[in-house]
Amino acid sequence: MSESFIYLDNNATTPLLPEVVDAMSTVMVLPYGNPSSPHSIGEGTRDIIETARGQVSNLINGNPDNLIFTSGGSEANNQAILSGLGVSGLRRIVTSSVEHSSIKKLCENLEGKGISVEFLPVDSSGLINLNYLEEKLKLHKAFVSIQWVNNETGVIQPISEIAAICKKYHCLFHTDAAQALGKLEIDISSLDPDYLTITAHKINGPQGVGALYAKDIEKLTAIVVSGTEEFGKRGGTENLLGIVGFGKACEIRKRDYNECIDKMGKYRDAFEGFILTALPELKTNGSRTQRVCNTTNIQFPGVDGRAMMSQLDNNDVICSQTSACVSQIPEPSFVLMAMGLDAEDAFSSLRFSFSSLNTIDEAKDAAEKVIEVYNKVKSLFRY
Ligand SMILES: Cc1ncc(COP(=O)(O)O)c(C=O)c1O
Known part of the structure; x- marks a missing residue:
């Protein structure tokens, strides 16, 4: 890397x-x-x-x-x-x-x-x-x-x-x-x-x-x-x-709370907005209103999220599919399944989570790479 x-x-x-x-x-x-x-x-x-x-x-x-x-x-x-x-x-x-x-x-x-x-x-x-x-x-x-x-x-x-x-x-x-x-x-x-x-x-x-x-x-x-x-x-x-x-x-965090929240929200929203505008067929998982400012979980229909995650890693964007402690288990996310997704949709989902140490340029660059990788993986590995 x-x-x-x-x-x-x-x-x-x-x-x-x-x-x-x-x-x-x-x-x-x-x-x-x-x-x-x-x-x-x-x-x-x-x-x-x-x-x-x-x-x-x-x-x-x-x-x-x-x-x-x-x-x-x-x-x-x-x-x-x-x-x-x-x-x-x-x-x-x-x-x-x-x-x-x-x-x-x-x-x-x-x-x-x-x-x-x-x-x-x-x-x-x-x-x-x-x-x-x-x-x-x-x-x-x-x-x-x-x-x-x-x-x-x-x-x-x-x-x-x-x-x-x-x-x-x-x-x-x-x-x-x-x-x-x-x-x-x-x-x-x-x-x-x-x-x-x-x-x-x-x-x-x-x-x-x-x-x-x-x-x-x-x-x-x-x-x-x-x-x-x-x-x-x-x-x-x-x-x-x-x-x-x-x-x-x-x-x-107590001292910089407002600034941190503001930054994380801006980065996540810019990233998510950029991707969803370019690829309107995608959806996010979970409530968009009752949600913390730093996280988005996106479903990429028709592709295997694990293949996408690995391609993103090769392109220097680090994200994940489930929580780190269960990610070695080759099963779809039990969280997404509990929300009613089937295994295929759960496997096609990825989690992106920001911290205040990210930047707006990173959010935009990462979004561009996600779009590029999705289009590539979709054409190669369609289920
Ligand atoms: C919601 C939640 N609870 C508990 C934990 C476990 O915390 P730790 O990694 O410090 O054991 C995590 C960490 O991934 C978490 O996200």
């Missing part, structure tokens, strides 16, 4: 911001101390972690005492569900059919262990039906886990309404906000979820670090068991560098 590729796979992961790299590099050469050590060097490290906890909590308007660091969004999702079931004694989960695999797989595993799981359907826009959710919760209490923003389509679930329904029926509510962080305003104090998941690497922070917010920290149980780290709720010496990078990325 050339040096000058156009990276449009930011829902999979984002490049580190230079300021994040600087913050992490500074900590790398500080005197070495384990944050749990009782000496002064350990205390210094603890302070660094607490600063980051404050920066991350600030971006979601939450209390730092209710937030623990984890190895990422997947771990936080697993811990939220296992904690919620453990503390409440609930044997029932209500979730959606378009969740990230860290929730989908865990729920499938739990189903095999006698927990009843309801995977709520979504409509062709990718949205769950609130009346249907309410009907389900009216019948029996459950632990509810519904994502805020879908990683493949960018579709935004009506999360405040979902939280209110859960509250009305005294159900514990978790939301996976991994793709919402930094793209939507997250205000813990008004949403008031029982648990909320976030991760660093979707907002130009490092991979391998995330966080779980819990309304009542006592309603968290450790799934990595060790000492008193992270209020005793997540054992193991903290990932200091990752946490510092996460904190810095959150501080920057």
Whole structure:
């Protein structure tokens, strides 16, 4: 691949911001101390972690005492569900059919262990039906886990309404906000979820670090068991560098939020508009109105998206078909299938996701290449 590729796979992961790299590099050469050590060097490290906890909590308007660091969004999702079931004694989960695999797989595993799981359907826009959710919760209490923003389509679930329904029926509510962080305003104090998941690497922070917010920290149980780290709720010496990078990325996103949203929206809209004008036979997958600013998922009828993705890669445009963690599985996207697409249409779809580090020229150049590659692949590989 050339040096000058156009990276449009930011829902999979984002490049580190230079300021994040600087913050992490500074900590790398500080005197070495384990944050749990009782000496002064350990205390210094603890302070660094607490600063980051404050920066991350600030971006979601939450209390730092209710937030623990984890190895990422997947771990936080697993811990939220296992904690919620453990503390409440609930044997029932209500979730959606378009969740990230860290929730989908865990729920499938739990189903095999006698927990009843309801995977709520979504409509062709990718949205769950609130009346249907309410009907389900009216019948029996459950632990509810519904994502805020879908990683493949960018579709935004009506999360405040979902939280209110859960509250009305005294159900514990978790939301996976991994793709919402930094793209939507997250205000813990008004949403008031029982648990909320976030991760660093979707907002130009490092991979391998995330966080779980819990309304009542006592309603968290450790799934990595060790000492008193992270209020005793997540054992193991903290990932200091990752946490510092996460904190810095959150501080920057809070500061530059409007500018970032504005840029991502402009780039995505220019890219999508250019392609759909040139190729009116194409369609986008998922709601166009209830959608975050950086994502478009486009169906290229009659071509295999995998062939197109590989041709685009050869032309220095990087995109994806499904989420990175399931993309090695040769199956059509379960998210798109849940929205009613057949396997052929799902395979013909591609996800393009922008970050504020892209440029308008990249958006236009990439759109031109997509049009060119589509026309070429269509003539070569028509199913
Ligand atoms: C919606 C969603 N949830 C959870 C995750 C998992 O986060 P992580 O990669 O930090 O484990 C991702 C990342 O792809 C995601 O998009």
